[in-house]
Structures are given as C-alpha cells and as structure tokens.
Amino acid sequence: MLQSNTLFQVAEIQLRYRSGAKLSDAPVVSQSSDAFRILSACWNPDTIGLFEEFKVLLLNRANKVLGVINLSSGGMTGTVVDIKLVFGAALKSAATCLILSHNHPSGNLKPSEADLTLTRQLVEVGKLMELPVLDHIILTPEGTYKSFADEGLM
Numbered sequence: 001m002l003q004s005n006t007l008f009q010v011a012e013i014q015l016r017y018r019s020g021a022k023l024s025d026a027p028v029v030s031q032s033s034d035a036f037r038i039l040s041a042c043w044n045p046d047t048i049g050l051f052e053e054f055k056v057l058l059l060n061r062a063n064k065v066l067g068v069i070n071l072s073s074g075g076m077t078g079t080v081v082d083i084k085l086v087f088g089a090a091l092k093s094a095a096t097c098l099i100l101s102h103n104h105p106s107g108n109l110k111p112s113e114a115d116l117t118l119t120r121q122l123v124e125v126g127k128l129m130e131l132p133v134l135d136h137i138i139l140t141p142e143g144t145y146k147s148f149a150d151e152g153l154m
Contacts, residue, residue, distance in 0.1 A: 026064040029057065029099065032147035035137055039101045040145075042068050049141030052079040054102040056086055058095035059134070066093050076105055081118055083125055090131050098126065100136040109138055109146040111153065119148055 029035045035057060042055060052074045058066040069089045072079045079102065090098055100122060102115070111119075119136045126133040136148040148154050 023060070023064060023066075026066070029059060029063045029065065029134075032135060032137065032145070032150050035099050035101070035135060036139065036145045036147075038065060039068070039099075039137060039139060040143070042070075043103060043139060045141075048103050048139065049105045049107075051076055051105060052102055054079050054081050054100070056089065057099040057101065058090055058093045059097045059099065060094070061096045063097070066095055078114065083122060086122060087125060087129060087131060091129075095131065097132045097134050098122075099134050101139060102136075103139045103141075105141065107140045107142050107144075109140060109144060111136075111138060111146070111148065116153065119153070123154060 027034070027038055029038065038057065039055060043053070047053075054071045054074075056069045056071055058069065060066055071085055071089070072081055074080060086098070086100075089095075100119065115136070115138070119133070122136075123133045133154070134149060135154065138146045138148075
C-alpha cells in the first residue's frame, strides 16, 4: 500500500534562459540572405550533404538572433519535426518570432509537399501563440538556398 505522501510527489518544472553573448552584438535578420548567412554557419559542411537536419532561428522583436536550436537530425530524405519542441524552445528563449530551416542533401531546392504542410502547420500554431513564423529556408550543400517568404510560400 502506498503512503499518502508519495501520491503527490511530482517533478518540479523550472524555466531558465541564459545567454552567453551580449544582445547588442547579436546579428540582425532583415532579409532572407541574412538568415541564410547565419544558418549556413550553423551547418557542418561535412554532413549537410549526408542527412537532413531541422534548425530554428529564434529572434526578438528587433529581429536580433537570440539563438539557433538544432531541433532534429534524420535520414537522407527527411527528418521528424515535433511542433511542441519548436514552440517550447521559442517560449523558453523569450523569442517573439521564428525562422525555420532545413537542408536538402540532394541539392534540390524544391520544397516537398511535407515541407509545405509542416510550414503551414507551424505558421498556424505561431499565429495562435502570437509567435510569427517569418520564413522557412532550405539550404543545400552547394551553398544555395530557397526562402519560402521570398517565393510567396508562407
């Protein structure tokens, strides 16, 4: 038989945000090429052509980069993205907007139907949470990119 005091033992949740850099030194994203430049520096050149990864740029109201989260790594043709983790990271970092990104190891810049569906889902959740998704960038091993916002796909 369980003692009554063990029935109410639950995990304590703590929220904490620590930044290693001064915000005044953070890069600003004012166009897709800025986001691409920052994101390119976050990808390992030895693996960008091997497997897909999904990363999120977390921005403040002034579009200064608070950080980048490496959300998932997958196989050669896809990776799983948990929407709860995307917005959990945004909330924990006190971000006010997001830029999504993933790579296509094949070098093909055309978004898949899964890419478009995921982007639509994240945009809708962002609207509900007042955390707008500003763009989704696809990067390739050749150093090229496609911006969903520039292409009218948002």
